[in-house]
């Protein structure tokens with residue numbers, strides 16, 4: 001479902017004499033439907049960079065990233081938008097929303113974008129918000145004033161509202177209490193059971209051990225030149 005081949009990435013610092021920093025070389029990764037793979041490696045090894053490349057926010061220098069058959073490194077913006085609507089979900093660490101949109105709507109939006117009737121989309125959103133213990137009195141409010149943990153749960157609800165065939169999870173249990181952490185791990189297990197291919201960053205080792213089938217240390221993809229500098 002997710003296939004990465006010979007991927008490389010470097011950053012050019014335009015405001016610092018245009019210096020180029022290679023951060024990844026020869027990256028390979030393949031994630032099958034129903035599998036959850038954890039990206040590991042020390043801080044700065046490139047975990048977030050790899051996730052952002054799969055999401056289509058960072059351009060690759062070379063290689064291929066195929067999600068559901070589409071090579072993201074060569075895709076047109078409209079293809080990326082369609083991929084994000086239908087196939088690829090992303091639970092980032094922080095919720096980014098348009099101010100004044102009610103929480104229920106924020107969570108229902110991915111389903112509305114797919115053309116589901118409003119009542120159906122809102123019912124599914126309500127189900128997830130309840131499961132994630134967001135009190136119903138908050139659903140009509142914008143999540144912009146919510147606590148860090150509440151915002152993260154809204155973000156998770158939004159990321160799991162549609163049964164995406166592929167999912168990227170960036171620290172999905174980071175600021176959660178034990179009860180909500182267990183709910184999120186349950187959602188990940190359900191997503192795997194329905195066949196989602198998942199890539200995640202989990203600093204929570206117990207969570208990683210519970211839901212991930214294997215680990216990939218991105219340090220393996222650090223270019224030899226950058227390794228020498230470390």
Ligand SMILES: Nc1ncnc2c1ncn2[C@@H]1O[C@H](COP(=O)(O)OP(=O)(O)OP(=O)(O)O)[C@@H](O)[C@H]1O
Pocket residue numbers: 011021023041042043044045046047048049050
């Ligand atoms: N936008 C950027 N511009 C320049 N360099 C960047 C950029 N984003 C990341 N880097 C560099 O790429 C390398 C990998 O960073 P990345 O954030 O992917 O690491 P990480 O493994 O996710 O770290 P952490 O666990 O601390 O979040 C770092 O050396 C970082 O400085």
